[in-house]
Amino acid sequence: MSTEQFFSALGTIDDKYILEAVTCQRNQKSGRLRWGAVAACLCLLGLGGFFLSGILYPRGTSQDPVVQDIAALDFNGCFYEVCDLDWVLEKHGLPGKITAEMAGEHLAYLQRDDGTRYEETTAQTEIELYQYAPSPCRGVYVVRDGERYAAALFCNIWQLDSNTHTEFSELYRIYGAGAAQDISAIAHTESRWGQEAVVGHIVTEPEAIAQFYAMTTALASYGNDDFQDAVFRGIPEEAMPDANTAFAEDGISVRIELTSGLRFSLRVYPGYGWIYTPGTLSYYKMDEAAYQWFETYFK
Amino acid sequence: MEDNAILELFFARSEQAIRELDSKYGKLCRTLSLNILGNSQDAEECVNDAYLGTWNAIPPARPSPLTAFLCKIVRNLSLTRYRANRAAKRGGGCTVALEELESCLASPRTVEGDLAEQELKRLIECFLDTLSQENRILFLRRYWFVDSYGDIARRTGLSEKNVSVRLTRIRKQLKHYLREQEVLL
Numbered sequence: 001m002s003t004e005q006f007f008s009a010l011g012t013i014d015d016k017y018i019l020e021a022v023t024c025q026r027n028q029k030s031g032r033l034r035w036g037a038v039a040a041c042l043c044l045l046g047l048g049g050f051f052l053s054g055i056l057y058p059r060g061t062s063q064d065p066v067v068q069d070i071a072a073l074d075f076n077g078c079f080y081e082v083c084d085l086d087w088v089l090e091k092h093g094l095p096g097k098i099t100a101e102m103a104g105e106h107l108a109y110l111q112r113d114d115g116t117r118y119e120e121t122t123a124q125t126e127i128e129l130y131q132y133a134p135s136p137c138r139g140v141y142v143v144r145d146g147e148r149y150a151a152a153l154f155c156n157i158w159q160l161d162s163n164t165h166t167e168f169s170e171l172y173r174i175y176g177a178g179a180a181q182d183i184s185a186i187a188h189t190e191s192r193w194g195q196e197a198v199v200g201h202i203v204t205e206p207e208a209i210a211q212f213y214a215m216t217t218a219l220a221s222y223g224n225d226d227f228q229d230a231v232f233r234g235i236p237e238e239a240m241p242d243a244n245t246a247f248a249e250d251g252i253s254v255r256i257e258l259t260s261g262l263r264f265s266l267r268v269y270p271g272y273g274w275i276y277t278p279g280t281l282s283y284y285k286m287d288e289a290a291y292q293w294f295e296t297y298f299k
Numbered sequence: 300m301e302d303n304a305i306l307e308l309f310f311a312r313s314e315q316a317i318r319e320l321d322s323k324y325g326k327l328c329r330t331l332s333l334n335i336l337g338n339s340q341d342a343e344e345c346v347n348d349a350y351l352g353t354w355n356a357i358p359p360a361r362p363s364p365l366t367a368f369l370c371k372i373v374r375n376l377s378l379t380r381y382r383a384n385r386a387a388k389r390g391g392g393c394t395v396a397l398e399e400l401e402s403c404l405a406s407p408r409t410v411e412g413d414l415a416e417q418e419l420k421r422l423i424e425c426f427l428d429t430l431s432q433e434n435r436i437l438f439l440r441r442y443w444f445v446d447s448y449g450d451i452a453r454r455t456g457l458s459e460k461n462v463s464v465r466l467t468r469i470r471k472q473l474k475h476y477l478r479e480q481e482v483l484l
Contacts, residue, residue: 005416006400008378009423011374011375012371013423013443015364015368017427017435018367019367020439021436021440021443024455156304162315278301281304
C-alpha cells in the first residue's frame with residue numbers, strides 16, 4: 001500500500017469525522033465586551049452541518065456518505081428536519097427517544113417526495129404528523145413513519161427573499177413561549193471537541209429573564225441584505241473573506257431553555273452589535289439595553 | 300447564511316449561491332487547498348473549480364452536510380493538482396505530511412499492493428473509532444486537512460511539541476493496527 005493510496009482513501013471517510021475536525025476550536029478571547037472564553041467553534045462552519053449529520057433518512061434512500069438525502073419537511077411556512085438521534089433530540093430539550101405516547105393531535109398526512117423530503121398530502125398515508133403532546137407548539141412535531149417515530153425539529157421560517165425579516169417575538173411564539181415566565185434559563189454555551197458546554201453561570205433569575213425577554217422582543221429586525229449592507233459595506237471584495245471570518249469568530253452561542261424543556265439557540269456578535277437567529281434567518285441590531293444585559297450577565 | 304438557505308439558492312440556480320458559499324466556506328477551502336499545494340494561485344484555482352463542481356452537482360444533489368461535501372471536493376481536486384505538480388517537479392505543500400505517514404505505511408511487504416479503496420476506507424474508519432476524540436481530531440487535522448503542527452496547536456490549545464508527540468504515538472498505533480488487520484506484514 002502506498003502512502004498516497006492511504007491518503008486518497010482517507011479522503012473518502014464518513015462525513016462525521018470531517019465535521020468533528022472542522023468544528024473543533026480552542027477558546028479565544030475577543031469582543032468589545034471582553035468576555036472571557038468566547039468564540040466557540042460552532043460559528044459559521046459546522047453548526048448546520050453538524051446538526052444535519054443526525055438526520056433520519058427515509059428508508060430506501062441514499063446513504064452515500066458524500067451526497068446524502070435530507071429528510072426535510074415543509075409545513076405551515078416553516079422548514080423542519082426529521083430526526084431520531086438521541087443526542088440531537090436531547091440538544092433540543094427532548095427525550096432521547098420519541099415514542100407513540102408523545103404523539104398528540106393529528107395534524108396532517110405526509111408522503112415522501114423522491115426520498116429527499118416529506119410533504120403534506122391529502123391522501124391517507126402511513127406517515128403522519130402530530131403535535132408534540134408534552135408541549136404542543138410549532139417548534140417540534142412528531143412524525144410517525146410506519147412504526148417508526150421521530151421528531152420534526154424546527155429549523156427556520158421560509159423567507160420570501162434574502163431581505164425579508166421576522167420579529168424576534170415570532171421565534172418565541174414558535175416554541176410556545178408567550179411571556180418571560182415561559183423561559184426557565186439562558187446560558188452562554190460553547191463547543192469544544194464537538195461537545196456543547198455552558199460557559200459561566202446559567203441565568204435563571206426571573207428579573208434577568210424578564211429583562212432579556214423585553215430586550216429581545218424590542219430589537220429591530222433586519223433582512224440579510226440590509227444587514228450585509230450595514231456591516232460589510234465598503235469592504236473591498238478581496239478582503240471580504242477575512243471580514244466574514246472575523247465576524248463569525250466574534251460570535252457566541254446563547255441557549256434559551258423554556259419551562260417546557262425545549263431549547264433553541266441564537267448567535268450574539270458583541271464586537272459588532274448584532275444578534276442572529278437561525279430560526280428567523282434575521283438579524284437584530286443590539287441597542288443599549290442589549291449591551292447592558294450581556295455585560296451584566298455574561299461578562 | 301444557513302446551509303439550507305444556500306442549498307435553496309443553488310436549487311433556484313441563483314449565482315448568489317456561489318457568493319454565499321464563498322463567504323461562508325471560502326477561507327476553509329483556501330486553507331485546505333493551500334495546505335496541500337503550498338501555492339496560493341493553484342489553491343485559488345482549485346477552490347474555484349470546486350465551486351464549479353458544486354454548482355454542477357446541486358441540483359440534483361442535496362448534500363448534507365454541505366461542509367464535508369465541499370471539503371471533499373476541494374481535497375480531491377487539490378490532491379490531483381498536487382500529483383500533477385509533483386510529476387512536473389514543482390513540489391507541493393503536503394509532502395511532509397505524506398512523508399510522516401510513509402514510515403508506517405510504505406512497506407514493500409504489504410499483503411496487497413492494490414487494496415481496494417472501499418476496504419481501506421473501512422479500515423481507516425475502524426481505526427479512527429479506536430482513537431479518543433481529541434486524538435482523532437489531531438489525526439484528521441494533520442492528515443485530512445494537512446494543517447501544520449503550529450496551526451493544530453493554535454486550534455486545539457495544545458503546544459506544538461505536544462501535538463508532535465501525540466501524532467507520533469497515533470502513527471505508531473496506526474502501524475500496529477494495520478499489522479493487526481494484516482494489511483502490513
